[in-house]
């Protein structure tokens with residue numbers, strides 16, 4: 001039995017790896033990459049079979065945030081040319097969210113820029129969520145509105161909200177390097193407030209922000225300590241006009257190792273491949289489906305993803321099924337399989353690594369990508 005087999009066995013029994021084992025996954029050579037993915041797949045298959053859950057993002061308030069999160073295109077002073085708009089009306093939110101549902105999403109994620117909502121904001125979002133749930137009772141709704149004050153999580157829960165997302169993003173030790181306007185502890189307490197109110201906790205990370213392997217392991221274990229039901233793993237989208245512009249440090253192989261490490265640390269959580277998958281994993285995206293059990297369909301908050309139809313085709317081609325869609329998955333079979341050759345591990349090929357600012361869907365008159 002290899003050390004990776006042993007790691008998978010432990011994860012299947014919900015026993016966490018040691019820090020050294022988690023670091024070893026991140027430090028494993030490219031020669032072992034397929035063994036890492038195969039071990040993580042055993043864990044993924046144990047808890048989620050070959051199902052892929054689709055989630056759909058709706059940016060219900062975009063840009064002009066007073067906070068300074070260095071990775072964010074919506075931060076104060078951002079020079080990124082992203083869409084900027086205040087709260088969308090309920091019918092606008094419903095139109096975008098239901099486009100995602102029609103594309104196969106089982107969860108819609110309603111996200112607003114800002115430090116946190118006022119009570120009036122919470123009332124507005126709660127009303128929108130009630131309207132959505134009355135029309136789509138089988139679809140989960142996750143709210144992501146920033147730091148929550150007393151009582152706000154309960155009011156969201158009462159409106160039919162399923163989950164609340166608030167990412168830890170990075171380790172406590174690295175947090176001051178990516179944000180100065182709020183603290184890591186603020187984020188932890190918001191996740192705990194959401195959980196206490198009965199909302200399903202969703203909290204994850206962003207890789208590629210100058211963190212060390214130790215930081216990644218720290219944040220993975222910090223997330224495990226919060227017992228989140230879902231863990232989105234983002235890869236930095238280095239928008240021009242933000243402090244982290246031009247930071248292209250990830251390779252597809254490193255992204256796969258990060259996902260696998262998170263799978264071993266949080267084996268039964270819904271590990272979601274989130275922002276940045278197209279530009280960092282590139283042709284290795286389908287391999288990631290062997291590690292994660294959840295992705296976002298279509299576009300992100302302020303950048304465009306690949307067409308929703310390409311997401312569905314990728315899932316079908318890789319032999320997985322969309323959760324809630326039975327065995328059949330829409331989409332053709334013309335896309336190529338993963339190409340893992342030449343994993344030299346140095347600076348990634350950049351030809352396909354371009355950030356496309358979102359210009360369609362929520363806040364525009366152009367149909368959503370779903």
Ligand code: SF4
Pocket residue numbers: 065066067068069072073074075076112113114115146
């Ligand atoms: S991540 Fe959220 S709080 Fe931070 S700048 Fe962006 S919108 Fe504001």
